[in-house]
Amino acid sequence: MTADASSSPPATTPASDVRTVRLASAVDFAGFRRACRTLWAEQVAPERVVWQCADDVEADLFDAAGDIAAPASSPPPVHVPPSFVPLAESAILHRDPERFGLLYRLLWRLQVEPGLRGNPLDPDWQRADAMSQEVRRDLHAMKSSLHFRAIA
Numbered sequence: 001m002t003a004d005a006s007s008s009p010p011a012t013t014p015a016s017d018v019r020t021v022r023l024a025s026a027v028d029f030a031g032f033r034r035a036c037r038t039l040w041a042e043q044v045a046p047e048r049v050v051w052q053c054a055d056d057v058e059a060d061l062f063d064a065a066g067d068i069a070a071p072a073s074s075p076p077p078v079h080v081p082p083s084f085v086p087l088a089e090s091a092i093l094h095r096d097p098e099r100f101g102l103l104y105r106l107l108w109r110l111q112v113e114p115g116l117r118g119n120p121l122d123p124d125w126q127r128a129d130a131m132s133q134e135v136r137r138d139l140h141a142m143k144s145s146l147h148f149r150a151i152a
Helices: 029-041 084-091 099-112 114-118 123-151
Strands: 019-023 049-053
Touching: 019 029, 029 084, 029 099, 049 099, 084 099, 084 123, 099 114, 099 123
Parallel strands: 019 049
Antiparallel strands: none
C-alpha cells in the first residue's frame, strides 16, 4: 500500500467489498476506535472503507446493512506508538472529511509497515500532524478569546 492511497474505494472495488462506517457524530472518537478494531480484526483494507457521520448523512431507513458490528471473536492486537492516540484524538476534531480515512490508513500502515513508526517525513504522518496542530491552535485561540471576554 502506498502512502498516497485515497481514503475512498478505487473504482474497481465491487460495491459488495466496500464497508461503510457510520459514526454517531463528526467527533465520535470512541466509535472510530471501535470501528478501527473491527476493521483490523476483519482485515478490511483502508481503500475498502467509506466513512460517514450520522450528522453529515441523510438517514436512509433501508440502508443500515453497511454499519460495522463488533467482531465475533477477539481481534488481533493493534500496536501504535504512544504519540498516535493523542494525534488521532486531535485530528478527528478537524473538519477535513478525509480525516477518518487518513487516520485508519495510518493505523493500518503502522501494523504492516514497521519502518513507518520512525518516519516523520511520511506524507500521512505529516498530514495528520498538520490537522492536529490546526485543531490545537484553534482550541487555544478559542480559550484565549473566552478568557479575554471573561476579563472584559
